[in-house]
Amino acid sequence: xxxxxxxxxxxxxxxxxxxxxxxxxxxxxxxxxxxxxxxxxxxxxxxxxxxxxxxxxxxxxxxxxxxxxxxxxxxxxxxxxxxxxxxxxxxxxxxxxxxxxxxxxxxxxxxxxxxxxxxxxxxxxxxxxxxxxxxxxxxxxxxxxxxxxxxxxxxxxxxxxxxxxxxxxxxxxxxxxxxxxxxxxxxxxxxxxxxxxxxxxxxxxxxxxxxxxxxxxxxxxxxxxxxxxxxxxxxxxxxxxxxxxxxxxxxxxxxxxxxxxxxxxxxxxxxxxxxxxxxxxxxxxxxxxxxxxxxxxxxxxxxxxxxxxxxxxxxxxxxxxxxxxxxxxxxxxxxxxxxxxxxxxxxxxxxxxxxxxxxxxxxxxxxxxxxxxxxxxxxxxxxxxxxxxxxxxxxxxxxxxxxxxxxxxxxxxxxxxxxxxxxxxxxxxxxxxxxxxxxxxxxxxxxxxxxxxxxxxxxxxxxxxxxxxxxxxxxxxxxxxxxxxxxxxxxxxxxxxxxxxxxxxxxxxxxxxxxxxxxxxxxxxxxxxxxxxxxxxxxxxxxxxxxxxxxxxxxxxxxxxxxxxxxxxxxxxxxxxx
Amino acid sequence: xxxxxxxxxxxxxxxxxxxxxxxxxxxxxxxxxxxxxxxxxxxxxxxxxxxxxxxxxxxxxxxxxxxxxxxxxxxxxxxxxxxxxxxxxxxxxxxxxxxxxxxxxxxxxxxxxxxxxxxxxxxxxxxxxxxxxxxxxxxxxxxxxxxxxxxxxxxxxxxxxxxxxxxxxxxxxxxxxx
Numbered sequence: 001x002x003x004x005x006x007x008x009x010x011x012x013x014x015x016x017x018x019x020x021x022x023x024x025x026x027x028x029x030x031x032x033x034x035x036x037x038x039x040x041x042x043x044x045x046x047x048x049x050x051x052x053x054x055x056x057x058x059x060x061x062x063x064x065x066x067x068x069x070x071x072x073x074x075x076x077x078x079x080x081x082x083x084x085x086x087x088x089x090x091x092x093x094x095x096x097x098x099x100x101x102x103x104x105x106x107x108x109x110x111x112x113x114x115x116x117x118x119x120x121x122x123x124x125x126x127x128x129x130x131x132x133x134x135x136x137x138x139x140x141x142x143x144x145x146x147x148x149x150x151x152x153x154x155x156x157x158x159x160x161x162x163x164x165x166x167x168x169x170x171x172x173x174x175x176x177x178x179x180x181x182x183x184x185x186x187x188x189x190x191x192x193x194x195x196x197x198x199x200x201x202x203x204x205x206x207x208x209x210x211x212x213x214x215x216x217x218x219x220x221x222x223x224x225x226x227x228x229x230x231x232x233x234x235x236x237x238x239x240x241x242x243x244x245x246x247x248x249x250x251x252x253x254x255x256x257x258x259x260x261x262x263x264x265x266x267x268x269x270x271x272x273x274x275x276x277x278x279x280x281x282x283x284x285x286x287x288x289x290x291x292x293x294x295x296x297x298x299x300x301x302x303x304x305x306x307x308x309x310x311x312x313x314x315x316x317x318x319x320x321x322x323x324x325x326x327x328x329x330x331x332x333x334x335x336x337x338x339x340x341x342x343x344x345x346x347x348x349x350x351x352x353x354x355x356x357x358x359x360x361x362x363x364x365x366x367x368x369x370x371x372x373x374x375x376x377x378x379x380x381x382x383x384x385x386x387x388x389x390x391x392x393x394x395x396x397x398x399x400x401x402x403x404x405x406x407x408x409x410x411x412x413x414x415x416x417x418x419x420x421x422x423x424x425x426x427x428x429x430x431x432x433x434x435x436x437x438x439x440x441x442x443x444x445x446x447x448x449x450x451x452x453x454x455x456x457x458x459x460x461x462x463x464x465x466x467x468x469x470x471x472x473x474x475x476x477x478x479x480x481x482x483x484x485x486x487x488x489x490x491x492x493x494x495x496x497x498x499x500x501x502x503x504x505x506x507x508x509x510x511x512x513x514x515x516x517x518x519x520x521x522x523x524x525x526x527x528x529x530x531x532x533x534x535x536x537x538x539x540x541x542x543x544x545x546x547x548x549x550x551x552x553x554x555x556x557x558x559x560x561x562x563x564x565x566x567x568x569x570x571x572x573x574x575x576x577x578x
Numbered sequence: 579x580x581x582x583x584x585x586x587x588x589x590x591x592x593x594x595x596x597x598x599x600x601x602x603x604x605x606x607x608x609x610x611x612x613x614x615x616x617x618x619x620x621x622x623x624x625x626x627x628x629x630x631x632x633x634x635x636x637x638x639x640x641x642x643x644x645x646x647x648x649x650x651x652x653x654x655x656x657x658x659x660x661x662x663x664x665x666x667x668x669x670x671x672x673x674x675x676x677x678x679x680x681x682x683x684x685x686x687x688x689x690x691x692x693x694x695x696x697x698x699x700x701x702x703x704x705x706x707x708x709x710x711x712x713x714x715x716x717x718x719x720x721x722x723x724x725x726x727x728x729x730x731x732x733x734x735x736x737x738x739x740x741x742x743x744x745x746x747x748x749x750x751x752x753x754x755x756x
Contacts, residue, residue, distance in 0.1 A: 140598050165649055200649045323647045327640055
């Protein structure tokens with residue numbers, strides 16, 4: 001901490017010193033970072049902070065969730081739609097370990113959150129005291145940074161550093177563990193925002209030689225392809241990205257976390273890549289002569305078999321995290337840095353171009369996909385509803401303006417494939433970790449991060465029951481989220497794999513479900529169950545126009561499969577349509 | 579692919595828990611650490627970890643980037659054996675009677691250039707610093723005389739070429755002096 005200390009003592013002499021408790025210092029630190037809402041659950045080792053939250057309740061809104069996992073997922077949802085740091089707070093021991101799944105999720109999906117955990121008094125550390133857990137040790141591999149505060153006077157500079165680290169460079173989760181004595185003890189409080197840590201350099205100067213090499217390759221390319229990821233969204237580079245796409249005329253495809261950075265109906269938006277991505281983008285990945293990867297990390301669900309992935313193409317990688325460069329895919333040109341800085345440098349130097357024949361290839365493949373997959377899902381001949389037609393009907397009524405929060409599984413793939421987006425930061429899903437139970441609490445945070453927007457959580461019947469208790473939070477805190485359960489009475493994605501790869505041995509994937517409408521009613525949340533096609537439009541309309549939270553259960557076909565599909569570890573161009 | 583031995587030098591801040599953070603990077607990838615040592619470096623309060631691992635040449639750069647990505651890590655370098663000067667230390671505890679009764683033991687000590695650290699009525703302690711094969715040979719030679727205890731340190735290493743870290747650290751030192 002030496003580095004910050006030195007700079008603080010110089011800058012900060014004008015501010016009056018306040019003699020306050022560590023607990024109050026924590027609350028004042030959050031306020032100094034502009035935090036207005038935090039999500040959490042009280043308990044013994046964090047009680048001094050809760051006592052201060054009580055006193056500061058008109059300045060800092062605390063949302064009481066029903067489980068610590070709900071709190072941290074809500075913080076994630078808040079961060080994903082607002083671009084600001086989400087904050088979750090919990091007690092020691094089980095309170096802290098209940099945050100772990102969310103922290104791992106935020107780490108792999110680069111979500112800026114700060115988690116605060118209480119800890120037993122410093123004199124009890126290592127004694128197996130009541131509710132003592134080594135949360136620093138447990139969270140080390142899944143945090144961008146973590147720190148245990150044992151003295152009250154450490155609080156302001158550690159909090160300042162935590163917020164700086166969480167949101168700078170490639171964002172990620174930070175955990176601060178505060179021993180109980182540090183919350184009780186008094187200290188002299190002044191707060192100075194952190195502007196740098198000497199061992200950590202998140203800002204990278206763009207290498208202009210690399211830019212001109214990239215420009216050269218782009219100008220020469222005959223069949224270039226842009227693959228963009230969440231880096232565009234995290235870098236707030238949507239405008240710069242759109243300008244690059246439009247001037248270059250290059251067809252662009254997205255990873256699941258990149259979704260919504262470019263509007264769905266943009267003429268050069270060609271759809272999703274990866275395991276359940278679109279047909280054309282997967283096949284043409286292996287036909288392009290230049291692949292421009294923007295803020296994405298070549299995840300295995302995107303690349304399939306690395307030995308056959310885009311081998312024919314030159315690859316340019318715009319990436320902020322050096323450890324992602326050449327990690328999975330060897331690339332020809334690396335442009336390190338924030339794509340908000342690098343994209344305009346490329347755009348200004350490239351020739352404006354169009355690739356009508358190449359773009360037509362995507363359209364032709366889309367037509368094949370439409371005829372074989374999409375048409376059947378949107379306009380099924382059988383009576384049973386499909387997930388896809390539900391999303392299609394939702395699109396028709398939201399016009400693509402809603403924030404869509406999805407859980408994990410078939411419904412997630414279907415929603416991401418078909419949901420329309422007109423605005424960025426509107427797709428919230430658990431991508432890298434695939435955390436079932438993510439959507440319901442994340443949707444709460446999303447609604448609070450974007451209160452003026454319609455937030456629709458689309459969840460499977462399995463994942464819904466993993467964090468179902470958050471209906472209590474939605475009711476108590478009056479969070480106006482709309483929830484659609486796509487209920488097929490199965491853990492659908494696992495069932496699909498069992499059907500395709502395990503000879504239909506449906507081991508432990510069928511769910512005998514409760515009455516979801518009755519459960520919602522128990523929480524005083526308006527609710528309806530739909531089983532017939534002719535009722536669906538009206539039910540969605542009622543849901544969207546309802547003032548407050550609403551749960552719509554849509555009973556869908558039990559054994560639908562998600563296609564296209566690149567089987568795990570297979571070549572992307574061997575994508576199957578059935 | 580054939581694995582090679584690499585010496586990874588990690589310059590870090592002096593923070594609690596950093597050892598855990600660095601070792602977790604190897605653990606996550608199921609990589610065994612052959613040797614690990616840490617001490618303050620040439621700059622006060624900056625620590626240097628020296629980690630020896632066997633790894634495919636294609637992976638070593640990736641793992642060092644993962645280490646360097648950690649907030650409290652300043653810089654990471656990796657080198658092959660031929661690019662570094664490296665040594666290990668070993669201590670050998672033996673019963674004192676062999677020192678006086680077995681001439682062979684005295685010859686072993688003399689030939690190996692080991693140093694006698696202490697002698698008491700019951701035992702004596704030898705120290706040998708050198709390459710692994712040297713301390714290993716001495717251990718084998720002494721084994722038959724009833725080795726009471728044996729311990730070998732992790733590798734310590736400096737590089738033959740100048741490390742660009744010196745400039746970074748110098749900048750830190752200047753900032754501190756300002």
